[in-house]
Amino acid sequence: xxxxxxxxxxxxxxxxxxxxxxxxxxxxxxxxxxxxxxxxxxxxxxxxxxxxxxxxxxxxxxxxxxxxxxxxxxxxxxxxxxxxxxxxxxxxxxxxxxxxxxxxxxxxxxxxxxxxxxxxxxxxxxxxxxxxxxxxxxxxxxxxxxxxxxxxxxxxxxxxxxxxxxxxxxxxxxxxxxxxxxxxxxxxxxxxxxxxxxxxxxxxxxxxxxxxxxxxxxxxxxxxxxxxxxxxxxxxxxxxxxxxxxxxxxxxxxx
Ligand code: ADP
Numbered sequence: 001x002x003x004x005x006x007x008x009x010x011x012x013x014x015x016x017x018x019x020x021x022x023x024x025x026x027x028x029x030x031x032x033x034x035x036x037x038x039x040x041x042x043x044x045x046x047x048x049x050x051x052x053x054x055x056x057x058x059x060x061x062x063x064x065x066x067x068x069x070x071x072x073x074x075x076x077x078x079x080x081x082x083x084x085x086x087x088x089x090x091x092x093x094x095x096x097x098x099x100x101x102x103x104x105x106x107x108x109x110x111x112x113x114x115x116x117x118x119x120x121x122x123x124x125x126x127x128x129x130x131x132x133x134x135x136x137x138x139x140x141x142x143x144x145x146x147x148x149x150x151x152x153x154x155x156x157x158x159x160x161x162x163x164x165x166x167x168x169x170x171x172x173x174x175x176x177x178x179x180x181x182x183x184x185x186x187x188x189x190x191x192x193x194x195x196x197x198x199x200x201x202x203x204x205x206x207x208x209x210x211x212x213x214x215x216x217x218x219x220x221x222x223x224x225x226x227x228x229x230x231x232x233x234x235x236x237x238x239x240x241x242x243x244x245x246x247x248x249x250x251x252x253x254x255x
Contacts (some may be wrong), residue, residue: 037205
C-alpha cells in the first residue's frame with residue numbers, strides 16, 4: 001500500500017472540517033501496521049479512504065501498483081460495529097461474501113465450515129446476530145471478511161466494543177491469524193497497548209487535520225504467551241514511549 005500526500009476535508013453546513021493533511025504511508029506486503037492518535041484526528045477517515053469508500057481531495061493511494069478508485073475484494077474491512085446482516089444466520093453471514101464472487105456451492109460450504117471452526121463457533125451456525133455476544137459477533141464479522149480471502153485487512157477499532165477480557169482473546173486470535181496467513185494488516189486503534197502488542201510498526205497521528213508525526217518499529221518477541229510478552233521490559237518501554245507520543249499529540253492544540 002502506497003499513500004502519497006493525501007488530503008481530505010469534510011464539507012459541512014457550518015464550515016469545512018480538515019480531516020487529513022499530507023498523509024504519506026507505505027505498508028509492505030505481509031506487514032502489520034497500526035495507526036494510533038487522539039480521538040477525531042482522522043484515523044477512520046484514512047481507513048475509509050484506503051477501503052475506497054470515500055474519496056480523497058488530493059493525493060494518491062496505490063495498492064499493488066494500482067490506483068484505488070473504490071472498494072474491492074483485495075481489501076477486506078472490519079468495523080467496530082460488527083455490521084452483520086441481522087436477518088442472516090452465522091453461516092449465511094459468512095457465506096455472503098463468497099456468494100458475491102461466484103464461488104461454487106460446495107466450495108462455499110467447505111470454506112464456511114472451516115471458518116466456523118477457526119472462530120470457534122461450532123454449534124452456533126444457525127444463530128442470528130442478536131443471539132450472540134459481542135465477541136461472537138465480531139468473530140463472525142472477521143470470518144465473513146476472511147471468507148473471500150482478501151490480501152489486505154483494514155481494521156477500524158475492531159475490538160472497541162468488547163469487554164477487556166474478550167478483547168484480549170480476540171487480539172490473540174488476530175495475532176495467530178496474521179502469523180498463519182501473513183496478510184497485510186492496517187489497523188486503527190486508540191489503544192496503545194493493543195497497537196504495540198499486535199503490530200510490527202505503529203504510526204502516530206497528530207490532532208486533526210491528521211498527519212503521521214511519528215513512527216515506532218516494534219521489535220518484540222511474540223513467540224510466547226501473552227503474559228510473557230506483556231511482562232517483557234522491551235514491550236513495556238516501547239508501550240510507554242508510544243503512549244507518551246500520543247499524549248503529546250492529544251495535548252497539542254489543534255490548529
Ligand atoms: P478518528 O477516527 O481519528 O476518531 P475520524 O476520521 O472519524 O477520526 O474523524 C476526523 C474528523 O472529521 C473529526 O473531527 C470528525 O468530526 C470529522 N468528520 C468525520 N466524518 C465527517 C463527515 N461525514 N462530515 C463532517 N465531518 C466529519
